[in-house]
Amino acid sequence: MGDQGQVSLADIEQAAALIKDIAVLTPMEDSRWLSALTGHPVLLKCENLQRAGSFKIRGAYNRMWHLSEEERARGVVAASAGNHAQGVALAAQTLGIEATIFMPEGAPIPKEKATRGYGAHVVFHGRYLEDSLEEARAFQERTGAVLIHPFDNTQIVTGQGTVGLEILDQAPEVDTVVVPCGGGGLLSGIAIAIKAQRPEVKIIGVQAEGAAAYPESLRAGHPVPLTSMSTMADGIAVGLPGEVPFATVRDLVDEIITVTEASLSRAVLVTLERAKLVVEPAGAAAVAAILDDPARFSSPTVGVLSGGNIDPLLLGKVIQHGMAAAGRYLNLQLRIPDRPGGLAGLLVELGAAGANVIEVSHARIDADLSLDEVEVHLQLETRGESHTETVLARLRECGYRVFE
Incomplete structure (x- = not known):
């Protein structure tokens, strides 16, 4: 239970x-591509460019600065999938405090290395953040270290709320603010900072569909734990809202919406391509929400890019997934005549249609095939959905039997 002041x-x-x-x-960037999509100004608050790669240093430093000398001497302990870990480690290093961080198994390697680089001790424990948090509490009991909770503490929420102050300073015309949400620390802090000055501004929280604890919790009137989670967005993969942020989200946040894994992938890719900004899947949640339903954002909008700490290997997978979600990868099966030049003729038509062949394989042995047929499996790169339709239409006009 967090500090509920x-x-x-x-x-x-x-x-x-x-x-x-x-x-x-952090900068506030005009997003012309999102503005064109919504028909209204859209700006991006770039917390992915914050120190340690996310907004987390704000709350962690504010919380730890308020510790007494006796508390500082006992050290601090935290549980995090990565961004909070880096924030706590950097704050601890700056304040001269020993830090131990428990991470769930499978936490991104760059986040682990960065956390160690700030001088913290890293221990892996459990599959989910809640498992790591339980072990961090046990460590607290054993050693007397002060637990720095990722979101369920008023000083953490207060520090994250400084993002809200900057949003109003940098975009005074804003009418809607879209914020990624896991435990709710960032969302609740921004809501307090903005609603206290501009109560008419709409605050929208965005959760990953596979880790959305808030919708059911808000319906129930109290935090309700998820029984399972599945999302690439480790930064917002939280199975139980905190008591402290929950009360604020319930009272001040206008709406919580969810986005799919495909939407998150697409948002990471488009933000990289169009804004030239690297964001992790959790950090792209606000962009994903805007891309999913541009008409919902019919007034000046700020989307918060909450973090940019993404494993390069995951980034490669996400780019491929995002391209598929955007209709830029096309997987096909075709039947072609089993004769010399049959495959070459198909590839000529694909080249003429402007499709790039990434992978090709063919099979002659299948009970469904005629003796004079070959089945070809293709993975193609296209320019998008309309180009995909053009490619398919050309193949069918040429008499190919196409199975998507």
């Missing part, structure tokens, strides 16, 4: 003054 605008303003020497003022 109230967070005020004055608290967040004090935190902003406190963290200004360790956190950078």
Whole structure:
């Protein structure tokens, strides 16, 4: 259970003054491609460019700065899939505090290495964040270290709320703010900071469909744990909302929406291509929501890019997944005559249609095939959905039997 005191605008303003020497003022970028899509101005708050690669340093430093000398001497412990770990490790290094971080098995390697690089001790435990958090609490009991919770603490929420102050300063015309949400620390902090000054601004939280604890919890009126989670967005893979952020989300946040894995992949890819910004899947959740339903965002909108710490190997997979989700990969099966030049003729037609062949294989032995037929499996790169339709139409006009 977290510290359940109230967070005020004055608290967040004090935190902003406190963290200004360790956190950078991240840029607010105009997004012409999203603006064109929605028909209204869309800007991106680039917390992926924050120190340690995400907004987490704000809350971690604010929380740890308030520790007494006796508490600092006992050290701190935290549980995190990566971004909170890096925030705690950097804050601890800056304040001269020993830090131990418990990470779930399978946490991204760059996040682990960065956390160790800031001088923290890293221990892997459990499959999910909740497992790591349980072990961190046990460590707290054994050693007396102070637990730095990722989101269920008023000082954490207060620190994250400084993002909201910057949003209003950098985009005073904003009408809607879209925020990735896991446990709810960032979302609740931004909601407090903005609603206290501009109550008419709409605040929307975005969760991964495979790890969306808030919708059911809000329906129930209290935090309800998920029985399972499945998402690439490790930064928002939280199975139980915190008591502290939950109360604020319930009272101040206008809407929680969910996005699919395909939408997250597409958002990572498009943000990389169009904005030239690297974001992790969790950090792209706001962009995914806007891409899914541009008409929903019919007023000046700010999307928060909450983090950019993505494993390069995962980035490669996400790019491929995002291209598939955007209709830029096409998998086909075709039947062609089993005669010399049959495959070459097919490839000529594909080249003429502007499709790039990534992979090709063919099979002659299948009970469904005629004796004079070969089945060809193709993976193609296209320019998008309309180009895909053009390619398919050309193949059918040429008499090929196409099976998608």
